[in-house]
Amino acid sequence: MLQRRHDDLVRCPNAIDIRRAIRNREIARIHHPQINVQRLPKLSRTPRPRLRTSLTGRKRPTLPDPMHALFILAPILVQTAHRGLVPRVKHRHTKRPQKITHSISPAQFFLCGPRRYKIHRSRQVHPRPPEQTTHALHYTGSARAGEESLASQPPIHYTIQPMNPSAEQTPVTPRSVDYAQWYLDVIKRAELAEHSPVRGCMVIRPHGYAIWEKMQRELDDRFKATGHVNAYFPMFIPLSFLAREEQHAAGFAKECAVVTHYRLKSQNGEVVVDPDSKLEEPLVVRPTSETIIWAQYKNWIQSYRDLPLLINQWANVVRWEMRTRLFLRTTEFLWQEGHTAHATAEEAIEEARRMLDVYADFAENVMAVPVIKGCKTPGERFAGAVETYCIEGMMQDGKALQMGTSHYLGQNFAKSADVTFLNRQGQREYVYATSWGVSTRLIGALIMTHSDDNGLVLPPKLAPIHVVIVPIFKTDTEKSRTLEEAGRVAAELRAQGLTVKLDDRDGIMPGAKFYEWEAKGVPLRIEIGPKDLDQGSLCLVRRFLIEQPGESAADQRKRRKQFLPRAEALASVRPLLETMQRELLERARALRAARSRIINSLAEFEEFFRGDTPGFAWVHWAGSPEQEEEFGKRFETSIRCIPFPDQIPPAAQGPGTCLLTGQPSSQRVLMARAY
RNA sequence: CGGGACGUAGCGCAGCUUGGCUAGCGCGCUUGGUUCGGGACCAAGAGGUCGCGGGUUCAAAUCCCGCCGUCCCGACCA
Numbered sequence: 001m002l003q004r005r006h007d008d009l010v011r012c013p014n015a016i017d018i019r020r021a022i023r024n025r026e027i028a029r030i031h032h033p034q035i036n037v038q039r040l041p042k043l044s045r046t047p048r049p050r051l052r053t054s055l056t057g058r059k060r061p062t063l064p065d066p067m068h069a070l071f072i073l074a075p076i077l078v079q080t081a082h083r084g085l086v087p088r089v090k091h092r093h094t095k096r097p098q099k100i101t102h103s104i105s106p107a108q109f110f111l112c113g114p115r116r117y118k119i120h121r122s123r124q125v126h127p128r129p130p131e132q133t134t135h136a137l138h139y140t141g142s143a144r145a146g147e148e149s150l151a152s153q154p155p156i157h158y159t160i161q162p163m164n165p166s167a168e169q170t171p172v173t174p175r176s177v178d179y180a181q182w183y184l185d186v187i188k189r190a191e192l193a194e195h196s197p198v199r200g201c202m203v204i205r206p207h208g209y210a211i212w213e214k215m216q217r218e219l220d221d222r223f224k225a226t227g228h229v230n231a232y233f234p235m236f237i238p239l240s241f242l243a244r245e246e247q248h249a250a251g252f253a254k255e256c257a258v259v260t261h262y263r264l265k266s267q268n269g270e271v272v273v274d275p276d277s278k279l280e281e282p283l284v285v286r287p288t289s290e291t292i293i294w295a296q297y298k299n300w301i302q303s304y305r306d307l308p309l310l311i312n313q314w315a316n317v318v319r320w321e322m323r324t325r326l327f328l329r330t331t332e333f334l335w336q337e338g339h340t341a342h343a344t345a346e347e348a349i350e351e352a353r354r355m356l357d358v359y360a361d362f363a364e365n366v367m368a369v370p371v372i373k374g375c376k377t378p379g380e381r382f383a384g385a386v387e388t389y390c391i392e393g394m395m396q397d398g399k400a401l402q403m404g405t406s407h408y409l410g411q412n413f414a415k416s417a418d419v420t421f422l423n424r425q426g427q428r429e430y431v432y433a434t435s436w437g438v439s440t441r442l443i444g445a446l447i448m449t450h451s452d453d454n455g456l457v458l459p460p461k462l463a464p465i466h467v468v469i470v471p472i473f474k475t476d477t478e479k480s481r482t483l484e485e486a487g488r489v490a491a492e493l494r495a496q497g498l499t500v501k502l503d504d505r506d507g508i509m510p511g512a513k514f515y516e517w518e519a520k521g522v523p524l525r526i527e528i529g530p531k532d533l534d535q536g537s538l539c540l541v542r543r544f545l546i547e548q549p550g551e552s553a554a555d556q557r558k559r560r561k562q563f564l565p566r567a568e569a570l571a572s573v574r575p576l577l578e579t580m581q582r583e584l585l586e587r588a589r590a591l592r593a594a595r596s597r598i599i600n601s602l603a604e605f606e607e608f609f610r611g612d613t614p615g616f617a618w619v620h621w622a623g624s625p626e627q628e629e630e631f632g633k634r635f636e637t638s639i640r641c642i643p644f645p646d647q648i649p650p651a652a653q654g655p656g657t658c659l660l661t662g663q664p665s666s667q668r669v670l671m672a673r674a675y
Numbered sequence: 676c677g678g679g680a681c682g683u684a685g686c687g688c689a690g691c692u693u694g695g696c697u698a699g700c701g702c703g704c705u706u707g708g709u710u711c712g713g714g715a716c717c718a719a720g721a722g723g724u725c726g727c728g729g730g731u732u733c734a735a736a737u738c739c740c741g742c743c744g745u746c747c748c749g750a751c752c753a
Contacts, residue, residue, distance in 0.1 A: 527712060
């Protein structure tokens with residue numbers, strides 16, 4: 001038996017799967033309660049003679065390193081385990097396989113169950129300082145006591161890494177460990193986007209873009225339904241245009257990309273900017289399009305009969321941000337910007353409010369993200385706006401995210417672009433304006449509101465794929481039968497207007513497919529295997545459930561899965577999707593409620609935001625803008641909005657006194673940390 | 676722009692302190708076989724200007740200098 005083991009090991013000279021290598025000795029079953037501990041000493045003795053001969057015999061130089069490692073470590077493993085030092089160890093979830101930041105004993109890595117590790121001999125002779133061992137654990141062979149043959153040997157260090165990290169290749173860091181990293185991991189695993197070679201810019205991958213397309217469709221339909229039409233304006237804005245509206249220009253001055261030349265040339269084999277091609281007037285890459293659009297509106301508007309002018313454009317814009325995060329804040333992003341012109345202030349304000357309602361409706365009914373509508377404080381107002389309205393959502397970590405804004409611009413842009421009209425009374429008057437926009441940031445909101453430690457969770461209304469079908473089979477005949485049935489099921493679901501993906505890829509285990517589609521947020525999975533063919537059933541698995549307290553991950557997995565008679569299963573897909581859409585909103589509402597507090601004192605405020613579960617604070621505020629800024633810096637919070645009265649929870653209604661100054665305040669505002 | 680870290684195969688990383696074997700490992704990829712109801716295994720392969728430039732040396736991924744780039748933490752902002 002030992003010989004066989006030896007041969008096994010030699011055949012894979014570069015890495016050893018310890019569990020496999022010693023599986024037959026039952027060491028791997030140590031963590032099972034029924035293991036007979038009495039057998040362990042015997043087992044632990046077995047490798048020793050081998051070790052000695054290996055080290056002293058002439059075969060030693062050719063002995064594969066990992067094998068060497070195994071035979072040195074095996075006794076330690078067994079002994080440690082035998083002494084009961086580490087009876088049962090669960091693998092702690094780490095970000096990357098190599099980055100095991102906590103100390104792990106040989107017995108730990110050996111016993112950690114489904115994951116395997118390789119031992120890799122390091123050329124390194126000296127131990128590293130502890131802080132440098134974060135990516136790998138080095139273990140000294142000489143640590144083994146009482147082995148004379150090793151005493152004269154120089155210490156040998158081993159790098160211990162998880163083996164077969166296919167399971168961990170792109171793991172999702174749990175939210176509880178590092179929320180920011182979790183967010184990035186979800187994006188990566190779901191293949192939504194990635195960093196591009198250009199700093200601060202992202203590549204939106206097909207799956208991420210498909211979500212954006214769904215959002216576009218929903219929003220565009222709503223814009224059309226409220227009388228808007230689409231148009232397109234150029235990406236380049238002459239510098240002088242931007243400068244026309246003073247506040248606006250000042251607001252964006254620090255984050256503009258500027259085009260100054262229009263030609264390149266070859267110079268000494270290098271491509272360089274041709275200095276002779278300098279533009280007379282630099283062009284600003286639009287950070288937003290008010291100025292260039294209003295320059296055009298001047299030609300389009302003469303009379304009240306031309307109003308209202310209701311135009312939207314889908315475009316990209318560039319804002320040169322210092323720090324960026326995928327989807328939430330990137331240098332270039334995709335968005336939609338509506339720009340409307342009206343004859344009266346009332347009408348324009350009504351338009352701005354109407355579009356905010358459209359956004360809120362979209363957020364809640366399509367994205368399943370509850371939002372609070374309100375006004376921005378003057379300090380947070382859009383540069384050049386008279387009033388900025390916004391919708392604010394709460395992410396799972398309790399931080400607020402501005403998900404859309406709508407501005408009443410008054411006559412500011414009409415004045416700067418000199419856009420006037422003759423009203424019914426024949427008087428010349430400046431036009432009243434609005435603008436409003438939402439961006440790919442919404443995808444960030446979607447991720448941070450619903451997703452979990454398994455990856456993306458999508459509301460069915462925005463899922464590019466509603467149902468994924470995974471066929472399961474052993475033999476060729478089973479394969480053709482299941483695929484045939486899967487094709488039929490797919491066709492029937494498509495006939496219901498659903499988007500269905502049949503994952504018939506070869507050579508990938510069904511389990512791997514399950515994980516992949518879960519990470520991508522597909523709401524429903526149908527498994528079709530031989531059992532189903534025989535019984536006329538289908539296995540329906542939903543992406544998420546409302547968590548029940550005390551429920552384990554395994555229990556939840558079980559509860560997500562149901563075998564149903566074929567017809568019943570097919571009929572239940574649509575209702576199930578609708579249920580899930582509803583439950584996502586409910587769950588998000590419940591989280592927001594749990595993380596919202598009515599706060600009346602400074603001490604309470606401080607305690608709320610110092611604690612583990614900060615969120616939305618409903619407070620009375622009557623401070624000055626300077627106090628607002630200082631207060632915000634002190635607690636890293638900001639006034640997210642001055643909510644519309646109907647947005648304030650009943651218990652928080654009514655006047656009170658400012659928690660900082662004690663001045664009277666007519667209503668509460670929403671304070672939170674924000675993205 | 677200030678502080679910190681990093682740059683080695685498509686991805687994740689070892690190797691560098693103390694220069695020298697043919698630059699390795701895992702994943703992924705290719706081919707063949709066995710598998711398949713929660714991340715399969717075996718075998719054989721393909722894949723690298725070690726960020727760029729210069730210097731020291733018989734010899735540089737490793738030491739020195741310069742540059743470029745990326746990420747993180749601040750100031751700024753949606």
